Amino acid sequence: MGSKICRICSETKPIEAFWRSKFGRGGFANECKECTKASKREYWKARPEQLLARRAKQRDLNAALREKYRKQHPERIAANDAFKRALQKGIVKKHPCWVCGEEKSEGHHADYKQPLDVVWLCRLHHRQAHALARELERKNADH
Ligand SMILES: [Zn+2]
Ligand SMILES: [Zn+2]
Ligand SMILES: [Zn+2]
Known part of the structure; x- marks a missing residue:
């Protein structure tokens, strides 16, 4: 324990640089926080329409929740x-x-x-x- 090698940037980083994950070795993700963040950014950059659709869905969901709250209380x-x-x-x-x-x-x-x-x-x-x-x-x- 203590440190781990990131699968993506191959750097040895302290364990705090990795998110906890039940899928990774030793209970931590195999890619460091930095790389996880970067890959998420890349992922959404390559799929702008999906990102927009996801945001719209979230917005609808929030509106629905507000409406429900309004009706309940x-x-x-x-x-x-x-x-x-x-x-x-x-x-x-x-x-x-x-x-x-x-x-x-x-x-x-x-x-x-x-x-x-x-x-x-x-x-x-x-x-x-x-x-x-x-x-x-x-x-x-x-x-
Ligand atoms: Zn990394
Ligand atoms: Zn206070
Ligand atoms: Zn209050």
């Missing part, structure tokens, strides 16, 4: 819309993250029935709040 969308409008009009004021004080924060709804009642959280703490809420939901569902 209309109250969340409504709350967010009302909240955004209130923010624009200055009815609610932006605050730094309540946990760490980060200036770049987003309004988090603890209760979607109270659209203007939000907790201000930065990206990270916002994500943590949602993860926690999901976990609690799961725990409640178990009992």
